Amino acid sequence: MTTHGPVMPIWSCGGCGLPWPCQTRRRELRAEYADAPVLLALYLGSYLVQAAEDMPWTPAGVLHRRFLGWVRAADLPTPAVQQRSTATVPAEPSREAPQQSD
Numbered sequence: 001m002t003t004h005g006p007v008m009p010i011w012s013c014g015g016c017g018l019p020w021p022c023q024t025r026r027r028e029l030r031a032e033y034a035d036a037p038v039l040l041a042l043y044l045g046s047y048l049v050q051a052a053e054d055m056p057w058t059p060a061g062v063l064h065r066r067f068l069g070w071v072r073a074a075d076l077p078t079p080a081v082q083q084r085s086t087a088t089v090p091a092e093p094s095r096e097a098p099q100q101s102d
Contacts, residue, residue: 002028006047009054019066026070041071 004015004025013022021029021044033040048067052060 004028008050011051011055021067037071041068044068044071 002015002025004013004020004022006012006020007014011020012018013020013025016022016024029040029044033043044067048063051063051067052058055063
């Protein structure tokens with residue numbers, strides 16, 4: 001059992017006093033949910049809702065980064081850079097009927 005649990009309603013860490021989830025708890029959660037990142041996001045999302053109710057003065061973006069913003073960044077590999085094609089599209093042929101010479 002971790003000592004780095006949330007102290008509500010101020011949402012500080014019971015182990016170190018930093019804003020929860022602190023770095024230690026984040027490492028523990030990553031290890032605990034290593035095979036289930038979606039469940040980790042759902043778990044933290046429920047805490048996000050509670051924290052938003054307890055701290056209505058805190059901007060939603062700040063709470064999102066604090067509770068969920070770090071989850072995906074650590075679990076996803078760096079995406080490959082896609083290169084755009086430099087090929088040009090040929091001009092569309094004229095739709096007008098060719099002029100017949102008399």
